Amino acid sequence: MIALVRYMFTVLLLSQRYLAPLLLFLGLVAVLTSSDSGPLTATYASVAGAMLLCSVWLTMALIGLEDQPHRSIVVVSTGSHLRVLLAAVGTAAVWCLLLTAVGLVLPLMFAARTPGPADLALGILAQLTCGFTGMAIGVVCSRLVFRRQGYALLLALGLLLAVLLGKGVSPVNIMLTHLQNTSDSTDALVPTAVLLAVAAGLLTVSTAVTQAITLRKA
Known part of the structure; x- marks a missing residue:
């Protein structure tokens, strides 16, 4: 599995399709946090929102890298559709972890702040919650499910709007609303960790649905 993730990571690097979502993330973080002098909870909420958009785009681009004949060769080589799909999800998760590190540090460069351990932990949890949710959307909206990318x-x-605006339903909406209304990172850690678990569950369900559709089409 590690070799397969390394292969997909390399293919994505060589294709340069990571550049657009990466630049989107950096641009949004710069715009949303460069003049922000409020609490870090609200700052990292903005960064997490940028991660949501970037993770959707990155996941769709990653899974759509290979055409059907090339993907079939990879599946035969690995012996499983599921292994290839899990490797794609794992590769997207690695990218999200790298972006999370950037999202932690970049806002601190725009303003003189001294974050505590709770602030940094909250920033990680918030970004991963949005990252996993975005990956779930990207997997189920990938080329494995839809041949026509317009659909x-x-x-x-539509799903992005739903998770952002679905009050009381979407883990992303609940988390962002809570972070915008609190200034204490310590108080927000446990609720955000719970929402991260929910987002991981959504990613698991999305991967299972996509795998079922993929096998049915095979």
């Missing part, structure tokens, strides 16, 4: 894009936009 996939429309569904991805």
